[in-house]
Amino acid sequence: MDSGEMQYLFKETRLNLEPPSPSSVVTVRVPSGSGSRGRPKLSHDVEDETTFRLKNLATAASIYRRKWHDSPRSFLWRVLEDGTLLSIRAVDVCKKDKAADASLIINFHFTVPIQQGCVVFADPEEHDALCVHVLDQACYLYTFTLRPDLFKRRGAVDAGLPDICKVQSPAGLSFKYPHRMVAVSANTLLVTVNDGGMIRFDKQKGDDGKYGKANMEYSTATSIEITDFGLENCLFAITVCLDHRIRIWNANDGQILQTMDMVGVERPPQELGKWSIDPAQSNLVQIIGRTRGQRICATYSPIGPGEFKFWKIVAKDGHNVVVEDLFSKCTLIPATPSSSDIWTLADFVLASPEEGHTNLWTLWKNNMTYRVQRLELDRKNMAQSWEDSWDGVFSEPRSLAVQTSGPCDPTDVTEKWLQMILQPGRFTKATLEAALAIYERGLGSSKENSKGRGLAESICSVLGSTASLDRGSSGEMDYEQFRASSETQWRRFYRLLNELDKQRGEAIGMALDADADMVWVVCADLVSAVRECSHLERLYHNLAAPDQGSGRQADLIGAGLTLVEGFPDNLVQLCNAALRPELFAESSKTDLERIQNFSDKAGFWRGITDDDAQQVVDALEANFSVVTNDLYRKVLGLMVTPLDDRNRSPNHPLTEFGRKLVMTAAQDNISLQWRICFSQLVLLVHMEFEFDNEEDALHHRIDVGTVFRQLISTLKRLELLKWLSQTELAIPLSEHSLSSLSKRGEDVQVVTALEANIGHLLGFQGLTDEPLAVSITDLVTNLCSPNGDIEVSPSLIQCALIKRDRADLALDLEPFCDQNPFSMYIHGRVCLALKDFESASIKFRKAAVGMGSETVELERHSSGLLDDTEWNLFNSGLAQYYSHVVALFEKQRAYSYVVEYARLSVQFIGTTPENANIKTDMLSRLFNAALATSHFELAHTTLLSMKDEALRHYNLRKLVDKMCETYHNSELVALPFPGMQQEVDDILLLRCKTMTDVMHAFPFHQVLYSWRIKHNNFRGAASVILDKIQRLRLAGEGDQITGEDVLDTPVTKQYLLLINALSCVDAKQAWIFDEGVPEGERGGLVKRKVVSLADIRKQYQDELDRIAAIQNNQFGFEAGDVMDIS
Structure with a gap:
């Protein structure tokens, strides 16, 4: 049957095997049993095709499914790096609810390469662990006991390393070369050897890990299946040997119970050489069945065109076995996927989804290409069904056609190709890096140029260096030639990528999940699930x-x-x-x-x-x-x-x-x-x-x-x-799968x-x-x-992206979103995260009616973006909704929008007592935002609306300080502050008293003077100026000339202000208290005294005379003055 006539009922889904993160890989160095240092490793710095194959392409691989335990149940194992690395990972598709994910990959590094065909797994019934048996080329047997938590937590691997591995040298392999090894159970192994014998290893009692042996010598077996036929205390081995014969053994005592040719034909001795089987063949026999004492056995002879045989094997007891050819009149040569190519049957599995139904799955290879087919056996009409009933498995082509770049492309050549080759799941990072290194070496450039760059940047840099933008014959830039040149280089790189990728997809074998009735194809660097077509x-x-x-x-x-x-x-x-x-x-x-x-x-x-x-x-x-x-x-x-x-x-x-x-x-x-x-x-x-x-x-x-x-x-x-x-x-x-030692990146x-x-x-x-x-x-x-x-809600995905700080991606989803209030609100959150405050404000306003309506209740889903407190503010009135928006803008320090929405919130707040708290909060936020934006009149108005005395006083102090710090003195004096004028006066007076540098610091004295003058407190204003005069003298700053007139000093200026202030009151009231210099600034206590306007004028005249005398070099000395003439 040709592939054109075959129905595709199944489809492959190919999955790359890249670890999700470097921290998901756990490396275990296996000690050598012989003390050998092994072969030297190829340097990983030399990136070529050979290195790529050694590091990434498995030479042997399969999927093992445990029989007794299921968390996890299925394991993928691969042999890499020329047989020195065994990689094991769990490949369960699903898990029990709330069970931890087994996402770690354990890599065992061996000093001596692993013997081909000698990696086997077992599932002990008595305890939940995976037993791995590995035989290396020095004939040392390694036994690894892996608990499930080793695949779930890195810490479990570090803590359990001493108990993971046991190593011994079986005496039975001292002078024999092992060919195949199978695990009968966790405690029993069978090894076929080069002289035609088969050695059974049984683990001795105790925990020393040593194995005894029993030799069962005959012609070398290349394929082995173990079964008990459902009989107690019985164990049978069905082998296909290199001499093209089937042998059924009693595995307990080594007795051969049946032997026959694979296709039921007896040949003369001189022709036996023509029918010998290639030792590389490892899967030539499969058995299925659940009936006690009976199994169906399928064998495949690779000789000539290849032929299947199906046998019914009945075991009455441990030494009485009857074999029957089910279809003796049919020659069962399998149909190739196509008649125009040369195909080789690489593997097959026999499946029995239910009793009485048998499916044969075949894997065909043609160089790097493979195809899978299925046949549902019809025992009543076998000849016809064998010819006409094969079903195909469709495989998507790995190499995809790429449109030619042209001037009408929405993207340039580089962007188009990057999108193509970096498409998720398309190429692995190792493939891209290897292709880039090979391409770079072909150009003769150094890899040093790519260090410190990302992969995409390195690819663009290397390929971009091969094309240049030149002028055409007309003298103008030849963009078309540049585009064509770039396109050529990208296509060359793409072909190189595809060549490396083809090697990754070379099939190694098939694996059957009998319980789930699913077939897997295991390839060099990927696995492929065979699923049913929709x-x-x-x-x-x-x-x-x-x-x-x-x-x-x-x-x-x-x-x-x-x-x-x-x-x-x-x-x-x-x-x-x-x-x-x-x-x-x-x-x-x-x-x-x-x-x-x-x-x-x-x-x-x-x-x-x-x-x-x-x-x-x-x-x-x-x-x-x-x-x-x-x-x-x-x-x-x-x-x-x-x-x-x-x-x-x-x-x-x-x-x-x-x-x-x-x-x-x-x-x-x-x-x-x-x-x-x-x-x-x-x-x-x-x-x-x-x-x-x-x-x-x-x-x-x-x-x-x-x-x-x-x-x-x-x-x-x-x-x-x-x-x-x-x-x-x-x-x-x-977090549960990470070790504390893993790097943060x-x-x-x-x-x-x-x-x-x-x-x-x-x-x-x-x-x-x-x-x-x-x-x-x-x-x-x-x-x-x-x-x-x-x-798949675009709005909820936007929520998740915002939470992950990827608002740039969330913005791309906007065209997909509905225009409902919640979607509009989320769009506002996206714009807010992108600092586009104007757009965010527009969206928040559009969403206001729907989000604030108390007649609608939203479903509380936001991918964790909103907490319960925030949800409670929705559909509870516009005041509550706007208060939420205020908090959002305040977090972004967008204070002008805080002002806008806080005023809206206050506008919609009712008079009920339960709204008092939110009103207080909004007024406080509005006040702070007004201060931040220097809207002092608004801040003043907001302050007057506050009912809480303590909060109002606290904010009043902030307002006064802010206006002073920003030199809005005149505005401060102009504000009325009804009921708070004395508080403002007290605040300014406190700032005056706590000043240390009256000359260069903010002029609080001047502000307080203006404040008191504004409120007709002339004597109070005069007191402030007198205090400033005294502080200027104490600081030694009072004699500095500030103008053209030598008599124009800071002190004389302040005297004029002082005289003017006292001149504004009745003569009988033109006096103030002189408090003197504060204690501690001059040593002793100063008595409080009354100073009149006349006294002030006399002091002013004395100050003028003193300055004039100094200018005329007339220095007077007081009794306490001492001159230093040294």
Whole structure:
């Protein structure tokens, strides 16, 4: 059967194996049993293809599933670095509710390389641990006992290192070369050796880790299966040996119970050499079955074209075995994926999802390419089903076509290629770094130039150095030549990336999860989950041969895809540009007007040839008669979630590995749905205007408006999901999995925005209800469906992005958001985080009515952005809502907006006692914001509204100090301060008394003088000036000449003010108290005395005479003066 005739019922989802973070990798150095130092390691500084393969591509790998314990149950193991590194990680897709995630990767570094085919696992029934047995090339046997918490917490690995590893040298391997090793149980191993023998190792009682031995020599076995046939105290080994024969052993005593040729043909001795099996073959036998004493065994002979045999094996007791060829009359040569290429069967697994049903899965390889097929065995009609009933597994091509860059591109060459190669899940970081190093070396440049740069920056720097912008023959800059040169270099780099990536995808083998009925393909640097196709995927991948009843749907989908695939790149870009306003802009046009507008702007009709149009007619018949409302309903129904798949309550959440798997499957599904919907939109518009007579127009018999709106709605959701799946975020790792020794920069992992925001919502309802291959597909369909119950709310995602300090990304989501009050409020929060206060204010005002309305109650979901206190301020009146906005602006120090919204809040506050606290808070915030913006009149007015005496006095002091500090003296004096004038006077007087530098500090004396003059307190003003005169004299600053007149000094100026102040009162009242210099500034106490206006004038005259005498060099000495004449 050729692949063109094969139905694709399954699809692969490939998953990279990059660790989420460097801190997720735990390295364990395994001590050498022989003391050997091993082979020298290749320097990791030499980045070439060989180094890339050694570091990243496994030479052996598989998935082991535990039988008795399940937390975690499945483990992926890989052998790397030329056999010296064994990497083990848990690969469960889901976990028990609230169970810790086993996300750590344990790397065991060996000194001596591991013997090929000699890594085995076991699951002890008596305790929850994973037993790993490894045989190195020096024939030392290592046994690792790994508890589940070692994969969950780094600290558990550090604490348990001494108990993890046991090493011994089995005596039975002293002079023999081991070929294969299998684990019968945690305490029993079987090793096949080069002389045809098989050695059994049984762990001795006690905890010394030593193994005894029992030799069972015969021809070397290359493939082994162990079973007990459901019989107690019995153990059997079914082997395929290099001499092309099957042997059934009693593994307890080494007795061979049956031997036969693999295909049931006896050959003469001289031909045995032609039928010998390559020792590299490791999986040639599989057994299934649950019936006591009976199993079904499948063997594959790789000789010639390859042939399967199915055997029924019945064991009556430990030494009585009967073998029957189930299909002795059939030659079961498996069908290759295609007849035009040379394919080799690399692996197979036998699955029995339920008793009586058998599925055969085959893995085919052609160089680096592989294909998987499945056959459901029909025992009653085996010959026919073997020929015609193979099902295919669709594999997405790893190398994607990239549109050629042109002058109409919305992005430049570099940005377009960066988006392509850095697409999440596309290439691993190791692949990009290796490709860059190889490319850089090819250019002859040094890698030193890239140190200290990010990966994207390094790639742009290296590739940008190969193209230069020169002038053309006309003398102008030749941008087209620069674009073409850059495009050439990027395509070369892309080809190199694809070549390295192909090596990562080389298949190593298959693994079956029998309990979940799911098959995995294990590759060199990735794993691939084989899941069941959804209805849409099944139709899409089988357009040439659809299922019965789906032919018309396939014709419609195929016609749209074929039409768009014929468009040149620039026409596709125009269609996308015309689509964007339809997705995001509000339109008042009718449906038919929108369709006409899209057609005019896209102009794709210019690129449709007569042949293209005829292909559509051939598929959908004349006048597109095949197309009906019912057909569109069926096609669009392929993208919705069935009702019975909705409203599930996932009690088995996804693990980190499971989330990555589902996200990758979702990316593929999003891309597929987008291609189909986009092509259907173009096809619908094309058919609407493709008619000869008006009565033949499509809208006369089809509700094209409804279909158009449904397609636009679906495309808008897909565009949102596409953005989320292609945008990456750095999020913290789970704290429980980190060690205190891990570096702070390594404590984050990069995930897509889709996983970061909805990963916690994903899971399965039950593990036994349906196969995991079906559950994953249903989950992905539900996620991508327009009617799915997995909420993908742009506003809630914006909340999460704001909380993660990524408001820049949250702004990109704005076109997807609704115009409801909460969405408008969140947009305001986005603008606020981006310091766009004006836009934030506009959004907050638009949201005010809905967010403040007491008749509406919001659902309290905000991804942790809002706490309960903040939620309580919503839908509790406009005053409460505006108070919340005030707090937001105040946190951003946007005080002008604090003023605006605090006044609004106060405006809407009622007079009820319960609003007293919020009014006090708003007045306080309004006052502080007014001070910060120097709106002192507003601050003064706000101060008067405060009822709390203590708060008012505190804020009054702040107001006075602020106005003085900012030299708003005249404004301060002009403010009335009703009922608080004495308090202002006291505050200013206190500042005067506490001054230390009266000459250079703020002139509080002058302000207090003006304040008292303003309020007709002339004697008080005079007292202030007298105090200042005394302080100036004490500081020695009073004689400085401040003008042209020598008599114009600070002291004389103050005397004039003092005389003027006292002259304003009645002569009988023209006196003040002279308090003297404060205690402590001159040593002794000064008596308080009364000073009249006459005294002041005399002091002023004396001061003038003193200054004049000094100017005339007439110095007088007092009794206490002493002259230093030395």
